[in-house]
Amino acid sequence: MTTAAAGFEQRQLRRDAAENRELLLAAAAKVFAEQGLGAGVEEIARVAGVGVGTLYRRFPNKDALIAELVQDVLERMSALASAAIEIPDGGGLERYLEGSSAYQMEHRGCLPRLWNTSTDNEALVQVRHKIAALLADAKRHGTVRDEITATDLTMVMWSIRGVIETTRDVAPEAWRRHLAILIAGLRPSEDPLGHKPLTRTQVDDVLTKSG
Amino acid sequence: MTTAAAGFEQRQLRRDAAENRELLLAAAAKVFAEQGLGAGVEEIARVAGVGVGTLYRRFPNKDALIAELVQDVLERMSALASAAIEIPDGGGLERYLEGSSAYQMEHRGCLPRLWNTSTDNEALVQVRHKIAALLADAKRHGTVRDEITATDLTMVMWSIRGVIETTRDVAPEAWRRHLAILIAGLRPSEDPLGHKPLTRTQVDDVLTKSG
C-alpha cells in the first residue's frame, strides 16, 4: 500500500491483529458497496466481527480505511482498461465506459469519492494513460470526434454517476440507455461543441477537493 | 399553496407573524441556494432575523419549508418552458435544457430534491406538458431523434445535475460543454440506442422516493 494510510502500520502485527485487519477491509468493502460511504463505522465493525476499538487501532480514521480501498478500485479500473484496449475497431472506449459504469452500479457511491487520491498515485496515472490510449484509438477509428478530450470522459463518468445514484433502486439498468446517448454525443459530427473542455488541472482540483 | 404544507397555517396570522413567515421563506431560498439543502435551520433563522422557534411555529419541519419552495421552482421552470416554446426551428428544447441547467447552477442542489413533490401537483403537470410539447417540436424539426422520450430528458437532467454538483466550485461553466455532448447524443442517428427508456412510473418512483 502506497496510499496515504501507509506508515500507520509499519511494525509487524500479531497474527490475530493482522487477520482482523483483513476482516475489517473486507467488511468495509462489503458495507460500503451496499450502503454507500455514509455507512457507520459500527456497522463495519459488526460485519467484521470485531469492536469499533479494533477498527480504530488499525486505521487512524474512517477516511484512511476508505483510502485503503481506493487502491483496489483503481487496480480494477486499470484491469478493465487493459482488457478494453484489446478490443478492435475503436470499440474499447465504449467497453471501458460500460464496464466502469457497471462497477459503479454494483458499488454504491464508492467510485466517486474513492478517486479522491493524491494525483501522483501510481495506479491512477496508469489508468489515465490507458484511457488516453483508448480515446486515441477511438478517434483513429472514427467512433469519437477529434475535439473530445480525456477530461470530457471524466465528465461523462460524473454524469453517469448522477444517473446511477438517482435510479439505482428503481431502475438498475437505466444508466445503459443514458450511456448510449452519451456515446452517440461523442461521435463525429459537423457542428462543434462550442465550449472549452476542462483542463487537467481543473479535474485534479475537483478530485482533491471532494471527489 | 396546494403543497403538502397546506392546511398547517389555515387561520389568519397576526401581521408580524405573517411578515416573519415571508422573511423565513426568503432566507431559506437564499441560504439553500448558497449552501445546499444541508444548510442548518439555525442559519436560516439567523438570516431571517428570527429565532428557530419562530421557524418551527410557521413550518412543521425543515422538509415542509423546503416543500413550500418547490412551488416557486416549478413555476420558474414552467415560465422557462413557455418562453422556450416560442423559439422557432425546434430549438426550444435546447433552450429549456440550458435554462434549467443554469438555474440549477445558481441554486445549489435545490432543484434535485425539490422535484420531490406529489405527482399530481398542478405546476408539475404543467411543466411536463410543456416539455412534451418542446420534445415533439424538436422531433418535428429533426433536431432530436424519434426514439427519445420525455423520461430520457429527465435522465438528462439528472446527469447534468451530477456534473454541476461536482464541478460547480472549480469550473462553473463546465456543464455547458457536457450539455452540448448530450444534445449531440439526442440528435437523429442511424444506430438506435439499444436499451429501453424509463417508464413514467419509474420516474415517479424515483422522484417520490428521494428526489
Place this chain on the structure above:
DNA sequence: TTCGATGCGGAGCGAGCACTCCGCTTAGTT
C-alpha cells in the same frame, strides 16, 4: 387603556455520528 390571545427567542433535548479510553484477554517468547 386594558388585557388575553398570539407570537417570540434561544436554551435545551435526544438521536446519530466519528472517535477515545480503559480494564480485561491473549499471543507468543523465554
Place this chain on the structure above:
DNA sequence: AACTAAGCGGAGTGCTCGCTCCGCATCGAA
C-alpha cells in the same frame, strides 16, 4: 508455565443537527 507486550470490546465522549418548550413580549380588539 510464567510473563509481558500487544490486542481486544464496547461503554463513553464530544459534536452536530433537527426540533421542543416555556417565560416573556407584542398585537390589536374591545
